[in-house]
Amino acid sequence: MxxxxxxxxxxxxxxxxxxxxxxxxxxxxxxxxxxxxxxxxxxxxxxxxxxxxxxxxxxxxxxxxxxxxxxxxxxxxxxxxxxxxxxxxxxxxxxxxxxxxxxxxxxxxxxxxxxxxxxxxxxxxxxxxxSPGLTITPGVSPRPLVLTDIPLPGSPYHGEMALLGALMEVADVRRVYSTALSLAWVAAGRADAAANLGIHPWDVAAGAVLVREAGGVYREIGRDGFVAGRGEIVDWLHDRLEDIVT
Incomplete structure (x- = not known):
């Protein structure tokens, strides 16, 4: 097939x-x-x-x-x-x-x-x-829009609260609590990046394809993390999440 x-x-x-x-x-x-x-x-x-x-x-x-x-x-x-x-x-x-x-x-x-x-x-x-409903062509905002659920309850990683605070100084942040939906919205251009830790393959597999085929990047972080999207915010998130998981 x-x-x-x-x-x-x-x-x-x-x-x-x-x-x-x-x-x-x-x-x-x-x-x-x-x-x-x-x-x-x-x-x-x-x-x-x-x-x-x-x-x-x-x-x-x-x-x-x-x-x-x-x-x-x-x-x-x-x-x-x-x-x-x-x-x-x-x-x-x-x-x-x-x-x-x-x-x-x-x-x-x-x-x-x-x-x-x-x-x-x-x-x-x-x-x-x-989509049968209302759709709006995504516009450009002064700061990147990032979707992340970090920090999650019970996370084994330290430094996530500090990361969230730093992220909120450089980006608009939304907490969706659906990683696959977040990745779909990144692919659609509704957000500039998504990032999470504590994920499983079924959480991200479909969304990774969507982002990649829509012209974005999907990068794995450690054993259970990722960042995906477009623009400089992807590198910013990648570097800081790497520091947390290593």
Whole structure:
């Protein structure tokens, strides 16, 4: 399958999963000291696994809730990125699916089920936003806009509060608590950069493709961090996050 074929399968699977999401009853349980998991997370991931592996026989899934496996074609699935927002009824969460071929990310899509916005891109397929609602062409602001959830509760790193204070002196800062959605917004030009620590592959795989194919950069930091975006603020964030994780 080509990257375009994989993207089409991922996008349709997300659209179908979002329809299911509207029909589900949502119950919530604790997952560790700070995280939560909902029945929607579990049911949507199960649906996506079936749809993706059915459409690409022999493929495997790396998912947040139901385990991981690998194959020449591997899917990275986050059924609801931003669960803590979702279970409180805050409309800042998304479905996120990416495809990797032989370990290289080639396609990604992020679907915002609240606004019905679908962000897609793949190798050879330009970044696109499908949105039925109000869309505004991003403008230029005096200071860069940065999306970050740093510092997170329970983080093992020191110096994050100092970093946040320094960042607020040079940039406008928003805390979204959905990494995949933040990356989609960076790809769309709504923000100049996104950065987080404590992330997992399913949090960032689709968004990394979107940013890259939209002309931005995605840079890993340590074992569980990243910065992505455009402009000098990306280097600024990268250098200071490197100091924190090393």
């Amino acid at each position: 080509t990257p375009g074929d994989l993207l089409a399968l991922a996008a349709q699977s997300c659209v179908d999963a979002a329809k299911l999401l509207h029909e589900l009853r949502v119950d919530v349980a604790a997952k560790g000291a700070f995280d939560q998991v909902s029945t929607a997370d579990l049911e949507i991931e199960a649906f996506l696994r079936t749809s993706l592996t059915g459409g690409a026989p022999g493929s495997a899934v790396v998912g947040e809730e139901l385990g991981t496996a690998s194959a020449p074609i591997t899917w990275y699935v986050d059924p609801i990125d931003g669960t803590r927002n979702f279970v409180r009824g805050i409309p800042l969460s998304c479905l996120s699916v990416a495809a990797a071929v032989d370990g290289v990310l080639v396609a990604g899509c992020v679907l915002d089920p609240f606004r019905n916005e679908l962000f897609t891109a793949a190798v050879g397929v330009p970044f696109t936003i499908s």
